[in-house]
Amino acid sequence: MILYHGTNINFSTIDLSASHKGKDFGKGFYLSDSESQAYDFAVFKSIQLGGTPIVHSFKFDESMLSSGTLNYLCFQKYSREWANFVLANRRNTQKENIHANDIVYGPIANDKVGVQIRNFMEGNIDFDTFLKKLAFMKSITFQYFFGTQRAIDLLEKI
Numbered sequence: 001m002i003l004y005h006g007t008n009i010n011f012s013t014i015d016l017s018a019s020h021k022g023k024d025f026g027k028g029f030y031l032s033d034s035e036s037q038a039y040d041f042a043v044f045k046s047i048q049l050g051g052t053p054i055v056h057s058f059k060f061d062e063s064m065l066s067s068g069t070l071n072y073l074c075f076q077k078y079s080r081e082w083a084n085f086v087l088a089n090r091r092n093t094q095k096e097n098i099h100a101n102d103i104v105y106g107p108i109a110n111d112k113v114g115v116q117i118r119n120f121m122e123g124n125i126d127f128d129t130f131l132k133k134l135a136f137m138k139s140i141t142f143q144y145f146f147g148t149q150r151a152i153d154l155l156e157k158i
Helices: 035-049 062-066 080-091 111-121 127-135
Strands: 002-007 029-031 054-059 072-074 103-107 142-146
Touching: 002 029, 002 035, 035 054, 062 072, 080 103, 080 111, 080 127, 111 127
Parallel strands: 072 103
Antiparallel strands: 002 054, 029 142, 103 142
């Protein structure tokens, strides 16, 4: 499979130490199987931080996800488990991730979802209301999180 990373920075190697905490699945390297989604993110980063939109492409052998050699976590849809995982990662103030997964796949907490996350975290809605609002979200987009060097080593830049 081909995965894409949208950014405003050109690089030749992936440096996990450059990633930021407080993201959906923790501190790691995020990719999409949609080139247009990655490009949209690259444009957003360029507007936000300057620079030029760049989409990096990587080959990944998806059979590795079921090989048993990686800690792989998969969320096929918005769910209570996904929400708890995202909330815990976004609240994490430590340098290290709060989980030991090499790769995580699941829905992106996009702007619309982000509004609901903020509403919940600020106490404006309870958890059940938060989950009900997620159930009505349209056009779910997904992301891949590569959070360990072992996972990063499986990506081949093309």
